[in-house]
Amino acid sequence: MRARTLELKVAEAPTVSGAIDRVVDAAQHVVTDQLDLARLETLTTARRLLGSGVLFLIGSALLLGAWATLAVAAYHMLEPQLTPVERLLVIAAANAVVGLCMLLGGVRAGKP
Numbered sequence: 001m002r003a004r005t006l007e008l009k010v011a012e013a014p015t016v017s018g019a020i021d022r023v024v025d026a027a028q029h030v031v032t033d034q035l036d037l038a039r040l041e042t043l044t045t046a047r048r049l050l051g052s053g054v055l056f057l058i059g060s061a062l063l064l065g066a067w068a069t070l071a072v073a074a075y076h077m078l079e080p081q082l083t084p085v086e087r088l089l090v091i092a093a094a095n096a097v098v099g100l101c102m103l104l105g106g107v108r109a110g111k112p
Contacts, residue, residue, distance in 0.1 A: 071095070 078087045
């Protein structure tokens with residue numbers, strides 16, 4: 001078994017310009033790494049927002065369908081008591097009250 005020798009080539013003395021070059025090189029690597037990390041975080045956030053946006057749209061469509069079904073059910077439940085125009089007015093008034101309450105709640109939630 002032969003022993004291997006390792007020769008190190010060391011510069012005679014480090015210079016200030018060499019040290020500055022190494023600092024600049026290290027700083028460039030840090031900035032590059034930070035930009036890569038920011039790009040990765042941006043992609044991750046965009047994917048998460050896109051997924052939640054799709055779920056929001058699907059949920060909104062289902063709620064709209066449920067609301068329309070409830071309006072039709074209310075229309076038929078009021079059939080014996082009211083004329084068709086009166087039934088539509090009652091349903092429209094109920095929708096207006098619920099919508100106004102939601103708008104006011106949104107305005108209050110948006111205030112600091």
